[in-house]
Amino acid sequence: MTEHRSLSLAIVGGGIAGLTLTVALLTKCPHINITLYESAEAFGEIGAGVGFSPVMVRTMALIDPRIAEAFVKCSKGNTVTDPPNWFHVRVGDQRKKDVKLGEEIFVIPGRKGPGGGVHRAHFLDELVKLVPEGVAQFKKRVLEITEACDGSGDVVLHFTDGSTAQHSAVLGCDGIKSRVRSIVLGDSDAVKALFSGKYAYRGLLPMSEAVEILGNETPRTPQMYMGYHGHVLTFPIANGTLFNVVAFSSRPTWEDSNWVVQTSRDDMLEDYKDWIPAVRKIMQNIRKPDVWALFNHPPAPTYYSAKPLICLVGDAAHASTPHQGAGAGMCIEDVYVLSELLSQCHAKTTLETVFHAYDTVRTPRSQKLVKTSKEAGMLWDFEGEGVGDDLEALRINAQTRMAWIWDHEISNDLNEARRMMQEGASKTP
Ligand SMILES: Cc1cc2nc3c(=O)[nH]c(=O)nc-3n(C[C@H](O)[C@H](O)[C@H](O)COP(=O)(O)OP(=O)(O)OC[C@H]3O[C@@H](n4cnc5c(N)ncnc54)[C@H](O)[C@@H]3O)c2cc1C
Structure with missing residues (x-):
C-alpha cells in the first residue's frame, strides 16, 4: 500500500502528446502523482492547422471523452461530405501537359466520423482547460536525467535552471528535438532526426479571401494540388473561418540550425513559378509565411530505458513527416495504450514491464508511419518509385495506402x- 501511494511520474513536454497524456493519467490513474514539466513559459502551439482522421478522434474518446469533445468543438464548422473525402486531388503544376490543370482528377476517400482540420492553438487551449492548476510547471527545461543515489530506484530530472526533481519514472514527450530521446538512446545514430528532403510553407488566409480566389466550394473542403517536386494542401480550420495552406517543396539538404525560418514572399513564389494562377494567388495572399524544414527520426531501437526508468511518447519516439496527416494521431494512440497500461500498474517494479509492453506494440506501427509518410511525400511530388507522374498509378496508390492507418483496431x-504485462515479460533494452 505504501508503494502504491508513492508512484509518481514526470511528463516532460506539454505539446499534444504531453497534454493528452497528462489528462489521460489524471483520469485513469488516481493512484499516480503526475507532474508536467514544460520548457516554455506557457503552453503554446503555432497558428496553423492539424488534421485528425476519424480513427484518431475515436481513440481520443477512448482516452477521455472530453478530449474528443475538445476536438469536435474546434472542428464543428468543417464541411462534412457524404461519403467523406480526405482530399480532392488536382494537378497544380503547369509543366504537366496531359491533364486539365486545376480540375479534380480523383478523390482520396476518407472514413466516416468526426475528423478533419482544427486550429492547433484552439485545440491546445481546449486541452489545457482539462489540466488542473498546479499539475504543470513552466520554464523547466530538462538537461539530464539520472538515477537517484538514495537506492529508491527513482529518477532525478536536472533542469537548466539548476533545480532537480525526483520521480518514479519519466515520460518523455519533448518532441522531435527531444533531449529525453538522446538520454534513452545514448550515442546511437538513431538519436537525431534527419532532413527528409522536403520543406513546407505554412500560412493562413481568412476564408472570405479564399472564396474570392477559388469560389465558394473548393476552399471549404480539403484539396491537394500535385506537381513536380512539390504539392500544396489546403483545408478549412477554426470552424471554417480560416483557410489553412501547407505548400511543400524539395531540396537535397537543410543547412540552417533552425528548422522554422521566416521567408520572403518572393522566395516562396519562386518555388511555384510554374504553377497555375489559382495556386500562385493563394500563395501571394497567405499571411506571414514560415518555412518548416521537415525532418524525421531514424527508427529507434527502443522507446524506453530501464536505468534510469524512462519511456518516450509521441514525436520524441517517432517524429514523422506530415504527408499522411497522422503524426499527432500516433501521439494519441501512444497515449491511449500507455495510459491504459499504467492504470493497471500499482508498483514501481511493474513500470519496466509496462514500458516494455508499450514499446513492443507501438514500435512497428509508429515506425511504419515514419517510413510510409516519407514515401507519400515523394508520391504527391511526382517522385514515387514506379509511379512518377502517372496519374492512374498515383490514384490507385493514394486510394489504398491509408487503410492500415484508418482501419486499425x-x-x-x-x-x-x-x-504481455500479465506474463511479466521484460527485456533489457
Ligand atoms: C508541417 C507539419 C504539419 C503537420 N500536420 C499534421 C497533421 O495534419 N496531422 C497529424 O496527425 N500530425 C501532423 N503533424 C505532426 C504533428 O504536428 C506532431 O506529430 C505533433 O504535434 C507532435 O506532438 P508532441 O507533443 O509529440 O511534440 P511537440 O508538439 O513538439 O511538443 C513538445 C513539447 O516539449 C517541450 N520541450 C521540448 N524540449 C523540452 C525539454 N528539454 N524540457 C521540457 N520541455 C521540453 C516543447 O516546448 C513542446 O511544448 C504535422 C507536422 C508538421 C511539421
Whole structure:
C-alpha cells in the first residue's frame, strides 16, 4: 500500500502528446502523482492547422471523452461530405501537359466520423482547460536525467535552471528535438532526426479571401494540388473561418540550425513559378509565411530505458513527416495504450514491464508511419518509385495506402500489450 501511494511520474513536454497524456493519467490513474514539466513559459502551439482522421478522434474518446469533445468543438464548422473525402486531388503544376490543370482528377476517400482540420492553438487551449492548476510547471527545461543515489530506484530530472526533481519514472514527450530521446538512446545514430528532403510553407488566409480566389466550394473542403517536386494542401480550420495552406517543396539538404525560418514572399513564389494562377494567388495572399524544414527520426531501437526508468511518447519516439496527416494521431494512440497500461500498474517494479509492453506494440506501427509518410511525400511530388507522374498509378496508390492507418483496431494492440504485462515479460533494452 505504501508503494502504491508513492508512484509518481514526470511528463516532460506539454505539446499534444504531453497534454493528452497528462489528462489521460489524471483520469485513469488516481493512484499516480503526475507532474508536467514544460520548457516554455506557457503552453503554446503555432497558428496553423492539424488534421485528425476519424480513427484518431475515436481513440481520443477512448482516452477521455472530453478530449474528443475538445476536438469536435474546434472542428464543428468543417464541411462534412457524404461519403467523406480526405482530399480532392488536382494537378497544380503547369509543366504537366496531359491533364486539365486545376480540375479534380480523383478523390482520396476518407472514413466516416468526426475528423478533419482544427486550429492547433484552439485545440491546445481546449486541452489545457482539462489540466488542473498546479499539475504543470513552466520554464523547466530538462538537461539530464539520472538515477537517484538514495537506492529508491527513482529518477532525478536536472533542469537548466539548476533545480532537480525526483520521480518514479519519466515520460518523455519533448518532441522531435527531444533531449529525453538522446538520454534513452545514448550515442546511437538513431538519436537525431534527419532532413527528409522536403520543406513546407505554412500560412493562413481568412476564408472570405479564399472564396474570392477559388469560389465558394473548393476552399471549404480539403484539396491537394500535385506537381513536380512539390504539392500544396489546403483545408478549412477554426470552424471554417480560416483557410489553412501547407505548400511543400524539395531540396537535397537543410543547412540552417533552425528548422522554422521566416521567408520572403518572393522566395516562396519562386518555388511555384510554374504553377497555375489559382495556386500562385493563394500563395501571394497567405499571411506571414514560415518555412518548416521537415525532418524525421531514424527508427529507434527502443522507446524506453530501464536505468534510469524512462519511456518516450509521441514525436520524441517517432517524429514523422506530415504527408499522411497522422503524426499527432500516433501521439494519441501512444497515449491511449500507455495510459491504459499504467492504470493497471500499482508498483514501481511493474513500470519496466509496462514500458516494455508499450514499446513492443507501438514500435512497428509508429515506425511504419515514419517510413510510409516519407514515401507519400515523394508520391504527391511526382517522385514515387514506379509511379512518377502517372496519374492512374498515383490514384490507385493514394486510394489504398491509408487503410492500415484508418482501419486499425487499437484495442487489439492494447490487449496484446496487456497479455504481455500479465506474463511479466521484460527485456533489457
Ligand atoms: C508541417 C507539419 C504539419 C503537420 N500536420 C499534421 C497533421 O495534419 N496531422 C497529424 O496527425 N500530425 C501532423 N503533424 C505532426 C504533428 O504536428 C506532431 O506529430 C505533433 O504535434 C507532435 O506532438 P508532441 O507533443 O509529440 O511534440 P511537440 O508538439 O513538439 O511538443 C513538445 C513539447 O516539449 C517541450 N520541450 C521540448 N524540449 C523540452 C525539454 N528539454 N524540457 C521540457 N520541455 C521540453 C516543447 O516546448 C513542446 O511544448 C504535422 C507536422 C508538421 C511539421
